[in-house]
Amino acid sequence: MGSSQTQPFCSDTAPFFRIREKDLLYDIDLLRDSLEKNWGNFCMGYSVKTNSLPWLLTYLKNEGFYAEVVSATEFDLVRRLGFAPNHVIYNGPIKDRAVFETVLFAGGYVNLDSTWELAWMEELSALYPERSFCVGLRVNCDIAALCPEEVLAEETGGRFGYCYENGVLKAAIDRLHALPNVAVGGLHLHSSTQSRTVNVYGALARIAVRIAQEYGLRLRYVDMGGGYFGGREDKPDYRDYFQEICKELSVFFDRKKTALIVEPGISLISRAATFETTVLDCKDIRGRKFVVTNGSRVNLNPLVTRHSYPFHVEYCSDPAERPTEPSQWVCGATCMEYDRLFEWKYAPALFPGDRIIYDTAGGYTMCLNPLFIHYFPAVIIERADGSLFTARDAWTNDEYLQKNHW
Numbered sequence: 070m071g072s073s074q075t076q077p078f079c080s081d082t083a084p085f086f087r088i089r090e091k092d093l094l095y096d097i098d099l100l101r102d103s104l105e106k107n108w109g110n111f112c113m114g115y116s117v118k119t120n121s122l123p124w125l126l127t128y129l130k131n132e133g134f135y136a137e138v139v140s141a142t143e144f145d146l147v148r149r150l151g152f153a154p155n156h157v158i159y160n161g162p163i164k165d166r167a168v169f170e171t172v173l174f175a176g177g178y179v180n181l182d183s184t185w186e187l188a189w190m191e192e193l194s195a196l197y198p199e200r201s202f203c204v205g206l207r208v209n210c211d212i213a214a215l216c217p218e219e220v221l222a223e224e225t226g227g228r229f230g231y232c233y234e235n236g237v238l239k240a241a242i243d244r245l246h247a248l249p250n251v252a253v254g255g256l257h258l259h260s261s262t263q264s265r266t267v268n269v270y271g272a273l274a275r276i277a278v279r280i281a282q283e284y285g286l287r288l289r290y291v292d293m294g295g296g297y298f299g300g301r302e303d304k305p306d307y308r309d310y311f312q313e314i315c316k317e318l319s320v321f322f323d324r325k326k327t328a329l330i331v332e333p334g335i336s337l338i339s340r341a342a343t344f345e346t347t348v349l350d351c352k353d354i355r356g357r358k359f360v361v362t363n364g365s366r367v368n369l370n371p372l373v374t375r376h377s378y379p380f381h382v383e384y385c386s387d388p389a390e391r392p393t394e395p396s397q398w399v400c401g402a403t404c405m406e407y408d409r410l411f412e413w414k415y416a417p418a419l420f421p422g423d424r425i426i427y428d429t430a431g432g433y434t435m436c437l438n439p440l441f442i443h444y445f446p447a448v449i450i451e452r453a454d455g456s457l458f459t460a461r462d463a464w465t466n467d468e469y470l471q472k473n474h475w
């Protein structure tokens with residue numbers, strides 16, 4: 070695949086994702102430096118579900134990241150890519166027993182979430198009395214009460230973990246404390262919110278302190294999860310979050326004894342990733358201008374949760390010589406009416422061959438793409454030295470037909 074600048078227009082040019090290594094490294098360094106400066110004793114995990122591109126996972130492994138996984142499939146993937154089982158953080162409400170045991174026995178991090186995992190620990194404790202186990206517990210606390218200003222991911226509050234306010238967390242801790250060879254060694258505080266404020270992370274860190282004090286926990290780690298902003302000039306970044314988190318944690322925890330674990334996803338990859346599309350056609354329908362592109366809303370917004378798509382345009386000819394269009398609707402490549410990305414108002418007329426490049430497009434989209442009409446787009450890596458590398462070829466029917474029988 071050629072570089073975007075030199076790629077000639079032709080109607081079968083396919084859209085693709087691009088990851089710029091320089092920007093990725095910038096955010097990795099920002100994360101590492103913020104953790105180093107504010108806490109020193111830390112573990113960087115990466116949320117595999119956010120973007121499980123094998124190239125990216127391997128890159129992050131080589132940068133020292135652990136893999137944060139929530140399924141047996143993800144665990145198998147990261148093992149195949151060379152992550153050691155003790156470099157895995159196993160989270161989520163539906164765990165696989167075999168993976169659970171593998172990670173636990175290897176000394177990886179296991180954060181319990183469901184009721185039956187407590188019963189698993191009771192069984193394992195009895196089965197292996199000579200071993201000692203250390204597990205974490207995912208905390209569910211009332212964020213709306215702690216931070217009334219925060220815009221929650223779900224209005225009714227989170228559904229993961231053990232509820233602090235109604236005593237379920239305390240009961241889980243008591244159940245584990247009754248086992249002679251099991252220690253509650255960690256608290257897991259991941260809580261997604263839409264507003265992702267620094268404030269909410271301060272409140273979550275205070276909750277970790279409160280729970281550890283209240284229940285007399287000696288924690289090996291506090292896992293603050295992910296959910297941060299990244300790659301946006303108008304929003305906080307790792308420096309702000311970890312200054313606040315560590316300020317609160319240091320009220321009670323000794324940084325030499327308690328490690329800070331993080332599991333960022335989207336904040337690590339947003340700045341580095343773009344989705345690059347080409348204008349194929351411009352149509353006038355009863356006074357409305359429709360610009361048909363080869364990328365789609367399904368590539369950028371598979372969950373239909375986004376309302377804006379930051380973008381920039383690379384024109385195939387001088388835009389100063391084009392008429393200004395009061396309104397152009399940029400549309401996607403599927404045959405669905407709803408596949409309209411944005412209305413561009415009072416802008417140079419778009420022509421076939423122009424390239425519309427969507428910025429901050431790498432989280433949850435590169436791999437969470439429906440196999441709808443078209444399959445996974447290609448992913449190219451722009452290395453720090455400017456050279457290009459294809460990390461994923463666009464999927465074709467060769468991939469789609471695998472494991473089908475007819």
Ligand SMILES: Cc1ncc(COP(=O)(O)O)c(C=O)c1O
Pocket residue numbers: 116119137160161259261294295296297332333334335336432
């Ligand atoms: C447990 C856990 N950790 C980390 C993440 C990553 O979140 P984000 O991509 O918002 O950083 C998620 C995402 O939902 C998660 O559920």
